[in-house]
Structure formats: structure tokens, C-alpha cells
Amino acid sequence: MNMGLKLKQRFVLLAVVVIMALVILYILAGRSSAHGRDKTWFQWKQQKDENTALSSNLLLDGLMLDKRPSGRNHVQKGGLPGFEPIDFTADLGGRSPWTIAASWVSSRHIYPEDAEELGGILQKMATAEITHADVGYKGTQLKALLVLNGHQKAVFKPKRYPREYIIEGKPYDGYDRHNAEIAAFHLDRLLGFRRAPLVVGRKVDLRTEIMPVGSDRLMSTFLTQGNDTCFYGKCYYCKETEPACADGEVMEGSVTLWLPSNWSLKGRQRHPWGRTYRNDKQARWEYDDTYCNSVKQTPPYNSGPRLLDILDAAIFDYLIANADRHHYETFEKDGDKGMLLLLDNAKSFGNPNHDERTILAPIYQCCKLRSTTWERMKLLTGDRLSQLLRKSLANDPIAPVLTDAHLAAIDRRLLTAIDMVQGCIDENGRDNVLVDDSRHH
Ligand SMILES: *[C@@H]1O[C@H](CO)[C@@H](O)[C@H](O)[C@H]1NC(C)=O
Numbered sequence: 294m295n296m297g298l299k300l301k302q303r304f305v306l307l308a309v310v311v312i313m314a315l316v317i318l319y320i321l322a323g324r325s326s327a328h329g330r331d332k333t334w335f336q337w338k339q340q341k342d343e344n345t346a347l348s349s350n351l352l353l354d355g356l357m358l359d360k361r362p363s364g365r366n367h368v369q370k371g372g373l374p375g376f377e378p379i380d381f382t383a384d385l386g387g388r389s390p391w392t393i394a395a396s397w398v399s400s401r402h403i404y405p406e407d408a409e410e411l412g413g414i415l416q417k418m419a420t421a422e423i424t425h426a427d428v429g430y431k432g433t434q435l436k437a438l439l440v441l442n443g444h445q446k447a448v449f450k451p452k453r454y455p456r457e458y459i460i461e462g463k464p465y466d467g468y469d470r471h472n473a474e475i476a477a478f479h480l481d482r483l484l485g486f487r488r489a490p491l492v493v494g495r496k497v498d499l500r501t502e503i504m505p506v507g508s509d510r511l512m513s514t515f516l517t518q519g520n521d522t523c524f525y526g527k528c529y530y531c532k533e534t535e536p537a538c539a540d541g542e543v544m545e546g547s548v549t550l551w552l553p554s555n556w557s558l559k560g561r562q563r564h565p566w567g568r569t570y571r572n573d574k575q576a577r578w579e580y581d582d583t584y585c586n587s588v589k590q591t592p593p594y595n596s597g598p599r600l601l602d603i604l605d606a607a608i609f610d611y612l613i614a615n616a617d618r619h620h621y622e623t624f625e626k627d628g629d630k631g632m633l634l635l636l637d638n639a640k641s642f643g644n645p646n647h648d649e650r651t652i653l654a655p656i657y658q659c660c661k662l663r664s665t666t667w668e669r670m671k672l673l674t675g676d677r678l679s680q681l682l683r684k685s686l687a688n689d690p691i692a693p694v695l696t697d698a699h700l701a702a703i704d705r706r707l708l709t710a711i712d713m714v715q716g717c718i719d720e721n722g723r724d725n726v727l728v729d730d731s732r733h734h
């Protein structure tokens with residue numbers, strides 16, 4: 294009898310313990326799924342996107358709901374600043390193009406919204422006499438340093454691939470793409486960022502334009518292959534066996550305008566979402582979905598525009614498929630308030646058939662974005678972004694700059710990015726996601 298009662302008591306005790314354990318497990322599971330929410334949502338999104346193609350009409354209908362009427366009118370008139378095509382014949386009124394461009398630079402923008410002379414300056418970059426040519430200043434990729442008539446420095450990146458060539462492999466593989474550098478500059482303008490230096494395409498006659506003014510260092514890397522003149526320059530990956538070759542003696546490339554020398558750059562800063570470039574080691578953002586919380590507490594990301602600049606850059610880099618922004622640069626002036634400069638965009642537009650979603654990690658881990666960027670993205674849906682980019686690039690001296698496949702990829706990636714931000718808004722509320730910092734600049 295005593296034994297029986299003891300057994301009963303034991304049974305009741307056991308039942309209580311089991312129930313308590315189940316309750317605790319349930320609570321813990323709820324917590325951890327809340328922590329893993331971003332990732333889970335993202336994976337679900339990925340699945341959904343792979344299974345069902347996004348209906349852009351449906352998306353546009355949804356977007357119209359919170360679209361500001363003024364924005365819609367702007368687009369219908371095609372009058373939004375930065376959306377009008379670049380006029381390569383723009384008159385500079387006899388002024389030096391380099392002086393105008395230098396006067397434009399501020400700590401938040403490289404040129405103003407109403408940069409009427411922009412096309413005229415690009416035209417000069419593509420045609421001005423080259424007075425000196427040297428090996429690139431530093432870095433891993435082959436380039437040449439040019440001085441244009443009027444003491445203006447510029448960087449020349451040679452063509453390495455035909456337009457249709459598709460880079461397979463890692464998202465940061467391959468040589469620099471000169472056409473990507475050009476397209477990225479135009480896209481930066483269309484997105485309203487104006488944080489990329491001026492870039493234009495140029496066909497350079499190596500025999501008449503470079504050889505008479507080339508430094509010994511540069512000229513010592515010249516060689517010929519068949520009938521083509523080539524050079525391999527000086528850089529980390531530069532090899533005599535892998536030169537860039539002209540078509541005969543005419544070499545196509547991109548010319549990037551050097552920033553004014555009195556705007557000194559703060560040394561390379563580590564991008565918080567940089568890659569490790571190693572197979573055996575993951576960066577923290579790759580396994581820790583709460584990573585943004587610690588970034589947000591670390592200067593310069595805990596206040597001011599820097600984190601928002603990182604998020605803008607994530608949108609930009611996702612559209613151009615640049616997975617190589619391991620470091621970034623800012624101006625010394627105005628310290629942490631200065632813009633994240635969108636320099637070195639040539640590792641983009643490698644594979645139009647691949648969308649590297651991890652480039653958006655800052656977006657899906659932080660769930661934040663400038664409201665101005667968001668509005669701009671929504672104005673560019675449908676195939677508006679590719680249409681505007683195509684038009685903008687049409688007058689470049691080496692047009693067509695991008696293949697149709699790359700233009701289509703940009704429209705497709707824009708929808709994915711919009712869908713991701715919309716998901717953040719649906720989940721966290723508009724006010725917790727979109728940041729209006731227009732008053733600060
Ligand atoms: C080089 O040019 C010559 C004369 O134009 C031509 O006959 C020859 O086939 C060319 N060689 C190559 C390798 O293209």
C-alpha cells in the first residue's frame with residue numbers, strides 16, 4: 294500500500310517534470326526561431342523566388358499603394374534629376390573640364406544633381422590629349438595611369454574580355470571589366486547616389502597616344518602578340534604571360550577621372566560584410582544572422598550616415614553583381630559624415646545568369662534602408678531601370694557597353710531587392726525599416 298502510494302507520487306512527479314520540460318523546450322524553440330527569423334525568412338524567400346517567377350505587375354500594383362504622387366508624376370514626365378540622358382555635347386563655356394569637375398566634389402556627392410556639363414566633361418575624358426602614361430599606382434589589377442592635357446590624372450583600365458564573355462566561378466573571379474566600370478558609374482547616377490567618380494569609355498591608339506609619352510616602367514611591359522600591341526603593366530597579379538592586348542594598336546578601355554588631390558582619402562577601411570576569400574573560413578556575417586546588431590553598436594556605424602551608405606552600396610553592388618567590396622574609402626574631410634565612395638566597380642557584370650544574393654546580406658540582416666533609395670528603386674521597376682541605363686550608356690564612345698543579358702539581369706535583381714526590403718517593411722513596419730536622413734545633407 295505504502296509502496297503503491299509512493300509509485301503514484303513518483304508518477305505524478307515525473308509527469309510534472311515532463312510537462313515542465315516540454316514547456317521550457319517550447320519557449321526556447323520560440324526564442325531561437327525569433328533569432329533565426331531573418332535567415333528563415335530569407336531562405337523561404339529564396340525558395341519562393343526559385344519556384345515562382347515574380348509577377349512584376351502584381352508587385353507594381355502593391356507598390357503604387359505607398360508611392361508618393363509627386364514621385365509618380367516625375368516619372369511620367371521623365372523629369373527626375375539623374376534620369377535624363379547625358380548630353381556628351383554639353384558646352385563647357387570655355388572653362389577647363391577638370392576645374393568644373395573638381396569644384397563639384399563635396400563630402401556627400403561627387404557631382405551635383407543638375408550637372409549640366411557632365412557629358413561635356415566625359416567627352417573631354419574620352420578625347421583629351423594624353424600627356425603622360427605610367428603603370429598603375431597600386432592594386433591587384435592591370436591598369437595604366439594617364440595624365441590628360443591640363444594636368445588631370447585618370448586611370449585607364451584595358452578591355453580584357455569581349456562583351457558576351459561570361460565569368461564563371463567565384464563571384465569575384467576574373468580580370469577587371471572596363472565596361473562594368475562604365476556601367477556602374479551610370480547606374481550610380483540613376484540611383485541618385487552620385488558617389489562613383491566619372492568614368493567614360495575610350496579607344497586609345499597605343500602607338501600614337503601612349504608610346505611617345507609612356508614612362509620607361511610602362512613601356513618595358515609592352516610586347517606584341519601576332520599583329521596586336523599588348524602590355525602587362527605592374528600590379529599584384531600582372532604577368533608577362535597575361536597581357537592586355539589591343540586590337541592591332543587600338544586598345545579599348547575605361548577612363549576614370551582621378552578625384553581632386555586636395556580631397557585626401559582616408560585609408561582603406563574594412564567593409565563589415567567583406568568576404569574572407571578563403572574556402573576554409575567564413576566571415577562572421579556568413580553564419581551569424583544577428584551580426585548587424587553588433588555592427589550597429591560599433592563606430593562609425595552606430596551614428597551618422599555610414600551604415601546607410603553601406604546599405605545603399607549593398608543595393609548598388611547587388612544590381613551590378615559586385616561581390617568584391619572588401620574595403621571601402623571615404624574622404625578625410627568631414628570624417629564619419631563623408632560618403633562611402635563607390636570606387637573600383639570593375640569586378641561587376643561578370644555573369645548575367647547569376648544573382649549573388651549574399652551581396653544583400655547587410656539588407657536582410659539589418660532590415661534598414663534610406664527612404665530616398667527605396668523610393669528611387671520603386672520608380673525604376675518594370676524595365677525602367679534597364680531602359681534608362683541603356684539610354685544613358687548609348688552615347689558612350691564604346692557603346693554598346695552592356696549586353697542585353699546584363700541589362701535584363703539588372704531589372705530582375707532590382708525586383709529581388711525590392712521584394713526583400715518590402716518583406717522587411719511587412720514584418721517590422723515601415724518606420725522601423727526606412728530612414729529619412731535627407732535633412733542631414
Ligand atoms: C597581320 O597583318 C598582316 C597584314 O595586314 C596580315 O596579312 C596577317 O594575316 C596578320 N596576322 C595576324 C596573326 O593577324
Ligand SMILES: *[C@@H]1O[C@H](CO)[C@@H](O)[C@H](O)[C@H]1NC(C)=O
Binds near residue numbers: 396553555556557
Ligand atoms: C579643395 O579645393 C577646392 C577649390 O579650391 C575647395 O573648394 C575645396 O573645399 C577643397 N577641398 C578640401 C577638402 O579642402
